[in-house]
Amino acid sequence: MEYLGHVLVLVAIYTVLAASLNVLVGHAGILSVAQAAFYGVGAYASALLAVRLGAPFIVGLLAGMVVAVLVSFVVSLPSLRLHGDYFVIATFGFQMILYSVFNNWMGLTDGPLGIPGIPQPVIFGWRVESHFEFLVLAAVLAAFAYLVVWRITASPFGRVLHAIREDEVFAQALGKNTLRFKVTAFAVSAALAASAGSLYAHYITYIDPTSSTVMESILVLSMVIIGGAGSPWGPLVGAVVLVTLPEALRFVGFPSSVAANLRQIVYGVLLVIMMMFRPRGLVGRYGFGR
């Protein structure tokens, strides 16, 4: 049961991450490979505040989200003027820079040694300890992320994001400041990703740069695409599929070390198959194959 609880907590955390990226990829049509960087910002901000200053979980969570929003402005204001592939390359560069910061700023992050001993969350007297309790907390966070994404995307704000996704020039001609909408969407996406990072840090009680690699960003992007970009249920479906699939591989006789490596191959094969036969994802609305 503990194992199942752990897998479900990971599903919930990745659902938050995928939902956050869905704002960009699914609704605004902006491809980004920097989600793990914002996840890392949230995880490190929350961990450092908790370990060094003894800040409560909620403070760390909110601080991580605020820092992620500020960092997102630094990235998005210059780079969201770029279009298509150029923006993807810019987010890739940003992802690499932040990974290097996490890995090399020994004074702050302890580099590859990471930060151990992150306390488990205490929320208004409720100490979150067991897998089940973490599952409840992660589910609440996922529900919050879904609520935020739904409120934003099913609104006039979301309508403009969809216009940008379909035809940015058309949106500009109608008087929409598309840069403002894209920067705002990027900030919301970053804040939600940071909240997932914060929860992850307090769940595992240890954080190091390996959680913030470009491979993690590609994993989250795969979840969005396989689940279905632009679809409300796509992030959840993508997270369930891509978290449970490698776990399932263990049960068909592959040792953990092989299963871990096979994971990347499985993601790649799945992406190719989806692009060929179901570009809108499993439950998606917006296709990449158009």
Add this chain to the structure above:
Amino acid sequence: MEALRCEGLSKSFDATQALANVSLEFPTSGITAIIGPNGAGKTTLINVLTGFLRPDAGRCFLGRRVITRLAPHRIAQLGVARTFQDLRLIQLVTALDNVLVARPNQRGERLLGALLRLGVAAEEARNRQAAIDLLRFVGLEEKALELAGELSYGEQKLLTLACCLATEARILLLDEPVSGVHPEMASRILGLLRRLRDEGKVIVFIEHDISAVRQVADLVIVMDEGKVIAQGLPRDVLERPEIMEAYLA
């Protein structure tokens, strides 16, 4: 009323001079047609006037205000809307949503407005009614809930006009509003342009169809090789043999 004008506009693409020292002042009322052969610089002129292209030289004004360096959305917000030669719409959403997105200054377009929804529902109801009124005006009321991408070509042209009107812009720059549509649809669109003129909109449109120009234009501007070679009343300009020769060439 503020006039749209430009002074000494020049624009080149590599070796091609698309605009060569163009100076124009559009009337503050009525319908102005811009005609000329392919490559005359008509669309480039509209792209520069609406901020989608930066000129190499020259300035654009709206009244006294210099708008040359403004972003396209700012120019649209100042009351200059446009359509495109290649139809631009949000294909995957309904005709109604296309018009709704064009409504200006929506509270729900701000992040806090979208999250908290304070006063957004009432505003959305007003915008929805305004959008339906506009769809009725262009004759698409019954198609309001159909996907824009599934409308006929002519209906999509009508929808782009409705989107333009939804911005509440006073000046409409229309790039070939009747090209490629059935004659019946063309006369319907031209009828709408007349009604809009009568309601006080300033309309500037690019058109190849001379008979359409004769039907609705109050003023004709003729361009060739990036220059304005003539302007005046249609009955004067369109009868000049050298103009028609340049145009047909």
